[in-house]
Amino acid sequence: MRRQKSECCGCGVCTAVCQYGAIRMTFDKEGYAYPCIDRKKCTGCGRCREMCPIGNSISMPEPEHRCFGVQAKSDNDRIESSSGGVFPVLARKVLSQNGIVFGAMMESDGAVRHFGAQTPEEVERLRKTKYVQSEAAGCCRQIFQSVREGRQILFVGTPCQCSAVRRYVGEAENLLLADLVCYGVPSPVKWGKYIKELEKRYQGSFESISFRDKREKDNGHTIAVRIDGREYTWPIGEDCFCNAYFCNYLLRPSCYMCRFCTMERESDLTMGDFWGIDKVRPEWDDGMGTSLVIVHSKKGMALWESVREDFRYFECRDEDILQPRLQSPTAHPGWRREVFFRLCRILTLDTSGRIMRRLVKR
Numbered sequence: 001m002r003r004q005k006s007e008c009c010g011c012g013v014c015t016a017v018c019q020y021g022a023i024r025m026t027f028d029k030e031g032y033a034y035p036c037i038d039r040k041k042c043t044g045c046g047r048c049r050e051m052c053p054i055g056n057s058i059s060m061p062e063p064e065h066r067c068f069g070v071q072a073k074s075d076n077d078r079i080e081s082s083s084g085g086v087f088p089v090l091a092r093k094v095l096s097q098n099g100i101v102f103g104a105m106m107e108s109d110g111a112v113r114h115f116g117a118q119t120p121e122e123v124e125r126l127r128k129t130k131y132v133q134s135e136a137a138g139c140c141r142q143i144f145q146s147v148r149e150g151r152q153i154l155f156v157g158t159p160c161q162c163s164a165v166r167r168y169v170g171e172a173e174n175l176l177l178a179d180l181v182c183y184g185v186p187s188p189v190k191w192g193k194y195i196k197e198l199e200k201r202y203q204g205s206f207e208s209i210s211f212r213d214k215r216e217k218d219n220g221h222t223i224a225v226r227i228d229g230r231e232y233t234w235p236i237g238e239d240c241f242c243n244a245y246f247c248n249y250l251l252r253p254s255c256y257m258c259r260f261c262t263m264e265r266e267s268d269l270t271m272g273d274f275w276g277i278d279k280v281r282p283e284w285d286d287g288m289g290t291s292l293v294i295v296h297s298k299k300g301m302a303l304w305e306s307v308r309e310d311f312r313y314f315e316c317r318d319e320d321i322l323q324p325r326l327q328s329p330t331a332h333p334g335w336r337r338e339v340f341f342r343l344c345r346i347l348t349l350d351t352s353g354r355i356m357r358r359l360v361k362r
């Protein structure tokens with residue numbers, strides 16, 4: 001099991017694998033979940049250590065990959081998704097095969113967790129990027145069971161979650177793993193605190209948020225929040241939670257050392273934003289989002305070929321899509337992170353962010 005916080009991505013697969021119920025996840029003072037072992041129940045079998053995706057890489061038999069720039073042909077698939085709408089098309093394909101699609105959904109109280117969707121209506125709840133760590137380990141047993149029953153499974157998540165699922169379930173023809181290009185995940189507890197701040201600011205109960213609203217045709221750089229049926233929007237650059245995230249203060253310690261920030265993955269397919277589409281294909285940049293897709297395996301290629309007619313796409317070189325998170329993890333912001341978390345303990349995220357901006361400018 002992990003020795004330092006940076007050696008735990010919080011996937012929770014160790015809790016799912018322990019037959020003795022000796023592990024539960026608890027939140028630390030920054031609001032990230034870590035496993036806590038009950039020594040009285042632990043038999044020392046070592047299964048949790050074997051399953052841990054940190055420090056145990058899986059050698060992929062098919063190290064070749066192919067890259068594509070992609071936009072869903074359906075306007076709705078793009079508008080209601082964060083990038084180019086790859087996810088809804090993959091999900092429809094899997095549902096048409098009586099499959100189950102696992103992805104992250106946000107509850108009405110703002111909590112983010114993975115859920116297995118079996119209908120188009122349920123898939124709707126999984127769409128769009130949530131910039132919060134999702135609790136995914138609760139789905140492990142259902143995925144394992146469904147794979148054994150022969151159901152087609154698509155699991156979408158961060159690369160460390162996909163690696164954990166692959167480890168837990170084992171290799172299976174009917175398990176497809178689609179991971180994301182991943183900047184890192186913010187603290188769910190700090191996210192909960194921010195929701196309370198929004199409720200106070202707008203005098204009502206939080207209902208939903210879109211971190212990547214596209215009505216301004218700005219490639220999803222607008223936030224849209226619903227509170228008591230009223231909607232509020234503002235640019236992502238003016239949002240204090242997203243600012244703290246993109247200033248790298250709010251990331252989980254493991255994200256600064258992530259081994260998945262590379263082109264090679266343990267998944268079948270990788271999805272992300274096509275940064276630099278304005279340079280590679282300027283005529284495609286209509287502000288409604290373009291995805292990158294990296295196909296890693298034969299299974300991934302079979303899935304891609306079965307849906308590619310639903311997309312406008314072009315094959316490209318690694319250099320065309322090589323954004324920072326495909327080369328190295330997000331940089332640690334040094335002393336600023338510690339100072340930000342200290343401020344957050346006594347002040348709102350908004351005020352903490354303002355103070356940080358003044359401190360950093362000096």
Ligand SMILES: Cc1cc2nc3c(=O)[nH]c(=O)nc-3n(C[C@H](O)[C@H](O)[C@H](O)COP(=O)(O)OP(=O)(O)OC[C@H]3O[C@@H](n4cnc5c(N)ncnc54)[C@H](O)[C@@H]3O)c2cc1C
Nearest residue numbers: 081082083084085086087103104128130156181183272273
């Ligand atoms: C925390 C996070 C950081 C990201 N960082 C980058 C980045 O630096 N560069 C980049 O190019 N792309 C990044 N992405 C991926 C990008 O934002 C889109 O999610 C991706 O391109 C898929 O978009 P889409 O239009 O195909 O599908 P959408 O319809 O937008 O579907 C999004 C998919 O992501 C899943 N998902 C959403 N939130 C989470 C979550 N918190 N944890 C796990 N799975 C989730 C959903 O279940 C769904 O399957 C990030 C995503 C997340 C969640």
Ligand code: SF4
Nearest residue numbers: 018042043045046048
């Ligand atoms: S070593 Fe075995 S019994 Fe102990 S916590 Fe890990 S999985 Fe559970």
Ligand code: SF4
Nearest residue numbers: 008009011012014052
């Ligand atoms: S299995 Fe996941 S939650 Fe458990 S120690 Fe490893 S990284 Fe952390």
Ligand code: SF4
Nearest residue numbers: 159160182184255258
């Ligand atoms: S950056 Fe790495 S460790 Fe952090 S959530 Fe993403 S895949 Fe996991």
